[in-house]
Amino acid sequence: MTSAAERLQTITGRIERAGARFGPPPQRVSLVAVSKTFPADAIVPFLEAGQRVFGENRVQEAEAKWPELRASYDGIELHLIGPLQTNKARDAVALFDVIETLDRDKLAAVLKAEMERAGKRPKLFVQVNIGLEPQKAGIAPGEAVVFVERCRAVHGLAIEGLMAIPPDGLPPGPYFAQLALLGREAGVRSLSMGMSGDFETAIAMGATHVRVGSALFGHRG
Numbered sequence: 001m002t003s004a005a006e007r008l009q010t011i012t013g014r015i016e017r018a019g020a021r022f023g024p025p026p027q028r029v030s031l032v033a034v035s036k037t038f039p040a041d042a043i044v045p046f047l048e049a050g051q052r053v054f055g056e057n058r059v060q061e062a063e064a065k066w067p068e069l070r071a072s073y074d075g076i077e078l079h080l081i082g083p084l085q086t087n088k089a090r091d092a093v094a095l096f097d098v099i100e101t102l103d104r105d106k107l108a109a110v111l112k113a114e115m116e117r118a119g120k121r122p123k124l125f126v127q128v129n130i131g132l133e134p135q136k137a138g139i140a141p142g143e144a145v146v147f148v149e150r151c152r153a154v155h156g157l158a159i160e161g162l163m164a165i166p167p168d169g170l171p172p173g174p175y176f177a178q179l180a181l182l183g184r185e186a187g188v189r190s191l192s193m194g195m196s197g198d199f200e201t202a203i204a205m206g207a208t209h210v211r212v213g214s215a216l217f218g219h220r221g
C-alpha cells in the first residue's frame with residue numbers, strides 16, 4: 001500500500017505532464033481531492049502532504065468532518081460536488097468555498113438570498129447534464145448557456161465555471177469537448193471535468209479543475 005503522499009505525488013505528476021503536453025501555457029489545473037465517504041483520519045495524511053483542495057458530495061457528511069479539519073489546517077478550499085437541495089443551501093453557503101452543482105433557477109434564487117444573508121460568496125459552477133442522462137443532475141446542454149446568462153442577469157450571481165460528469169462506459173472526450181465549447185459560449189473561466197479514470201483526457205480538452213477520488217483515497221466501500 002502506497003502512502004497518501006506518494007499517491008498525491010503520482011497524480012500531481014500526471015496532471016503536470018498532461019498540462020504540459022496539452023494545456024495552453026501557463027495552464028494551471030486544480031486538483032480537487034474527492035474525500036467523500038472517507039473519514040477524517042483518511043483525509044489527514046493528504047493535508048499533511050500539502051493538499052488543500054477537497055471535494056465532498058453531501059452537505060451533512062461534510063459538516064461532520066470539515067469544521068474540525070479546518071481548525072487544524074489553514075488554506076482549505078472545500079468544493080460541493082453533489083446535488084444540493086434548497087433546504088440545505090444555507091448550510092452549504094456556510095461550509096463550502098465552491099459550489100459546483102448549481103443547476104436550476106430555484107436553487108440560484110435561494111443561493112443568492114443565502115449568500116446575501118451570510119455575507120459570504122462561494123464560487124459557483126453550473127452543472128451540465130452533458131450526457132442528458134435521466135438519473136444525473138444538471139441543466140441540459142442546450143439550456144446551459146442561457147441558464148448561465150439568467151444566473152447573471154436575473155439572479156445577480158457570478159458564475160465561475162461549468163461542471164459535468166460524462167456518461168459511464170462511453171469515451172469521455174467528446175463530452176469534455178462539448179463542455180469546453182459551452183464554457184466558451186457562456187464566457188466562464190473554469191471547467192470542472194475529469195475524474196480518476198479520465199482526468200488526463202479532460203485536461204487535454206481544457207479542464208481547469210479535475211475531481212479525483214479513488215485514485216487518491218482508494219476504492220469506496
Ligand SMILES: *Cc1c(COP(=O)(O)O)cnc(C)c1O
Binds near residue numbers: 036081196197211212
Ligand atoms: C465521486 C465523484 C468524483 C470522484 O470519482 P473517482 O472516480 O473516484 O475519481 C468526481 N466527481 C463527482 C461529482 C463525484 O461524485
